[in-house]
Amino acid sequence: MTRNPLKRILVVDDEPMIVSLLSTILREKGWDVTEAHSGTAGIDQLDRARFDVILTDLVMPGDSGIDLLRAAKEIHPDVEVILMTGYATADTAIEAMRNNAFHYILKPLKPDEVVNLVERAYSHRQLQRENQFLKSEIRAAHHVQSVVGDSEPILRLIATLQGIAGAGGPVLLAGERGTGRGFFARIVHFHSPRSAELCVPVYCSGVPEEALIEELFGAPSAIEDKTFVPHSGKMELANHGTLYLADFAEAGRKVLERMDRFLADKTVVPDGGAEPIALDVRVIASSAVPVEELARRGNVPPTMLKALEPRIVRIPALREHLEDVPLLLHHFLQEANRERKKPLRGFTSSALSALETYDWPGNVRELRDLVRAVAGKKKQGTMIDATDIPPEILYRNLRRHPPQYPDPFRQGGVP
Numbered sequence: 336m337t338r339n340p341l342k343r344i345l346v347v348d349d350e351p352m353i354v355s356l357l358s359t360i361l362r363e364k365g366w367d368v369t370e371a372h373s374g375t376a377g378i379d380q381l382d383r384a385r386f387d388v389i390l391t392d393l394v395m396p397g398d399s400g401i402d403l404l405r406a407a408k409e410i411h412p413d414v415e416v417i418l419m420t421g422y423a424t425a426d427t428a429i430e431a432m433r434n435n436a437f438h439y440i441l442k443p444l445k446p447d448e449v450v451n452l453v454e455r456a457y458s459h460r461q462l463q464r465e466n467q468f469l470k471s472e473i474r475a476a477h478h479v480q481s482v483v484g485d486s487e488p489i490l491r492l493i494a495t496l497q498g499i500a501g502a503g504g505p506v507l508l509a510g511e512r513g514t515g516r517g518f519f520a521r522i523v524h525f526h527s528p529r530s531a532e533l534c535v536p537v538y539c540s541g542v543p544e545e546a547l548i549e550e551l552f553g554a555p556s557a558i559e560d561k562t563f564v565p566h567s568g569k570m571e572l573a574n575h576g577t578l579y580l581a582d583f584a585e586a587g588r589k590v591l592e593r594m595d596r597f598l599a600d601k602t603v604v605p606d607g608g609a610e611p612i613a614l615d616v617r618v619i620a621s622s623a624v625p626v627e628e629l630a631r632r633g634n635v636p637p638t639m640l641k642a643l644e645p646r647i648v649r650i651p652a653l654r655e656h657l658e659d660v661p662l663l664l665h666h667f668l669q670e671a672n673r674e675r676k677k678p679l680r681g682f683t684s685s686a687l688s689a690l691e692t693y694d695w696p697g698n699v700r701e702l703r704d705l706v707r708a709v710a711g712k713k714k715q716g717t718m719i720d721a722t723d724i725p726p727e728i729l730y731r732n733l734r735r736h737p738p739q740y741p742d743p744f745r746q747g748g749v750p
Contacts, residue, residue: 341367342457343384347377347391347403348419353444357390360446361453374398378406386414388456390449393420393431393439404434413463415456419444478525483666484659488651492519499646500526505598507643508621510650513698516621517581519650523619524577532576535569539580544587551590552603570603573616583620584635594618595639653695653702660691663699667706668719677715685721693732 344366348354351372358368369384371377375398377391389407393400404416418431421442431439437456440448482493499506500523508516517536524534537550553568570578580586580594597603598618602611622629626647629635653660664682672678682690695701709723721729 341365342388343367343369343386344453345369345371345377345380345384345386345389345391347371347374347389347395347400349373349392349395353392356446357444357449360450364450364454366453374400374403377403381407381410385411387460388437388453389414389416390453391416391418393418394422401430401434404431404436408435413460415460417452417456478522482522483662484656485662486656486658488656489659492648492650495648496523497526499523499648501528502646503527503617504646505618505620505643506646506648507626508619508648508650509626510621510623511652511698512623513700514650514652515699516623516650517579519648520577520579520619520621524579524617527577527617529576529617533573534577534579535573536579536581537569538582539584539586539590540582541585544589547586547590548593552593568603570597570614570616571612574614575616577617577619580618580620582622584622584624584629584632588634591635591639595636595642598639598642653698657691657695660693660695660702661687663702664690664706667703668710671707671710675710679710679713680716680718683718683720686719686724689721689724689729689732692735693728694735 342365344361346354346357346361346368347370348357349372354370354372358370361368369380369386371380374391374395377389378398380386386407389403391400391403398406400418400420404418407414407416415437416435418436418439419442420439437459438452440452482489484490496519506520506523508519510516520536521534524530537547539547542550549568551568551570553571583591583594586594593603597614597616600611601615602613604611620643624632626640626644630637630640653663664687668679668681690702697704705725705728706719709719713719713723
């Protein structure tokens with residue numbers, strides 16, 4: 336039977352009775368308690384163990400609670416520190432918060448309040464750690480090393496993305512649907528100086544123009560409707576980060592004109608707002624329509640296309656780098672194996688032969704969906720065979736690559 340790891344706390348006070356009382360209460364609540372009777376002794380403990388929470392008196396002979404707080408944050412930045420004091424003043428609170436204390440609590444202590452505050456500090460620390468883990472996972476998933484493929488078109492694409500990531504300025508990713516435009520937009524973001532901030536996606540296709548304006552620029556308060564809640568738009572949410580406009584050319588004319596103005600002067604005017612708001616947002620747009628066709632249609636302002644022109648990146652269709660198909664098939668099969676926890680062994684040679692020559696009109700998304708669908712029907716430990724491939728793929732392949740039979744009337748044929 337597995338046991339949950341103990342929550343570790345360091346309790347520090349120069350009054351032994353207080354340390355003993357707090358330790359007893361916290362141990363009853365499942366905490367692993369380490370005791371120290373001075374700020375100096377508490378600092379010494381920091382080199383011996385890691386703690387989730389530190390509960391310390393503020394005023395002690397020698398090193399104070401503030402000294403312990405500073406040392407703890409320097410050695411273990413994620414530890415949460417609670418200060419106990421009988422001399423609370425505004426200056427005390429300001430000093431504690433300036434040094435990133437979680438909270439402070441007044442003496443005389445009430446056991447329930449102490450336990451509640453300690454548990455809140457622990458929950459906050461766990462949430463912070465989970466957020467850091469998720470951020471690192473997202474960043475790793477959108478590192479250039481996560482791009483599957485070693486063909487010349489893909490290596491050239493990676494080099495281009497790395498080059499523009501740190502350059503700043505708006506970007507246009509041009510590629511067919513299913514080529515991974517959103518994935519590559521996030522790669523640009525996570526390799527840029529803005530990687531610590533948000534990458535906010537907005538999907539323009541099929542969204543009514545007024546709804547898209549509200550999503551991007553926010554909704555003002557409605558005087559006649561007291562139940563309406565005003566909110567800022569995703570432009571403000573993406574401040575200091577990146578805004579990804581998927582299929583931007585499918586947005587309405589009003590949206591495109593407002594985005595064009597933003598690219599020109601870096602300000603937006605919220606609906607109902609009198610004053611422009613200055614924002615620092617990098618725009619990455621994507622389009623399944625070739626740039627030449629966008630210019631011909633005329634719905635995108637020419638000045639907007641001109642702003643995007645220096646950093647237009649074309650994402651190749653999968654049929655242009657079919658040599659990457661085996662790598663992609665195995666990559667998505669590994670993903671499916673992890674999700675299903677009933678791993679398959681791989682692909683037979685006949686399956687690979689059929690899939691390597693297919694032209695993949697739906698690009699990488701079609702390949703991924705095919706692997707997931709086929710893997711979901713297979714038994715654990717088996718292999719995906721040509722008989723598992725949908726007949727429409729085999730038929731399309733047959734039309735593109737009809738079998739070649741020898742000509743009986745040519746030399747060496749039937750007499």
